[in-house]
Amino acid sequence: MFNDNFSEQNKVLDNAVLDIQRNVFRTKESLVQISNISRIWVGKVIGKPYSxxxxxxxxxxxxxxxxxxxxxxxxxxxxxxxxxxxxxxxxxxxxENKYALHIEMNSGGRFILTADNMDFLNKAASHVTHTINEYGLEGKQVNNYHIDFSNQTIKNESGVVNTGSVGGDISNEK
Missing domain, CATH: 1.10.287 (Helix Hairpins)
Incomplete structure (x- = not known):
């Protein structure tokens, strides 16, 4: 009678820490295999429906x-x-006007990782996408990332990842 389908399908994680190790995404509450992810996007937290x-x-x-x-x-x-x-x-x-990194699963469920800074969420999504793209490539060394949504930091094995912008022009000319 008081069944909350929203909470069953959508796990909203405030101040979460996401550890990415090769083919696994891990939070304090759960473990997700990369092959089970169907979509990643950044946007407003999905509203709960009224019963x-x-x-x-x-x-x-x-x-x-x-x-x-x-x-x-x-x-x-x-x-x-x-x-x-x-x-x-x-x-x-x-x-609540929250934004989040949404990780949608093949099963229809979602992990919703919230943060206050939209720019940080876009950078976190970029690192998650990079990991997914590199996983499975033969001979490719995949970085393990530690993304802390409460402190808005991204680290890999060698330390803090530069999440700021670098000035200068980029050119492919030889």
């Missing part, structure tokens, strides 16, 4: 509260409070 059950609970509470029987009035008040609480929780989650 019709919450509104029915509020409506039933109003009907019970309109009764002249004191017990039904108390039950009605409780139903309105519970339904209103759940509606508010969904509203509060959707109101």
């Amino acid at each position: 019709i059950f919450y509104f029915i609970l509020v409506l039933a509470g109003l009907l019970f509260f309109a009764s002249s029987i004191p017990f039904l009035m108390v039950v009605g008040l409780g139903c309105m409070g519970i339904g209103g609480y759940f509606i508010y929780e969904v509203y509060k989650f959707n109101k």
Whole structure:
């Protein structure tokens, strides 16, 4: 009755740390094999849908509260409070203006890694994409990355990765 399909399919991870080691992405809560990833993108956190059950609970509470029987009035008040609480929780989650790195799985599930800085999220996505592209290439040494979304740092085996921009022109001329 209170089944939350959103939370089952979408794992929202605030202040997560993503360790990338060869063909595996690992967070504190889970382990993902690169071959199970179907899509990666950066954007707003997907909003939770409102359940019709919450509104029915509020409506039933109003009907019970309109009764002249004191017990039904108390039950009605409780139903309105519970339904209103759940509606508010969904509203509060959707109101937060968060951005995230979305990692979509072949199974339809998502890992949603949030951060405050959109530029950092784009750089993290670039490193994740780079790892996916390099995995499986014969003879290619793949870097292992440690991406900390709370401190907004990206490290590999040799230390901190430069996530800033470098000045100058790039040319392929010989």
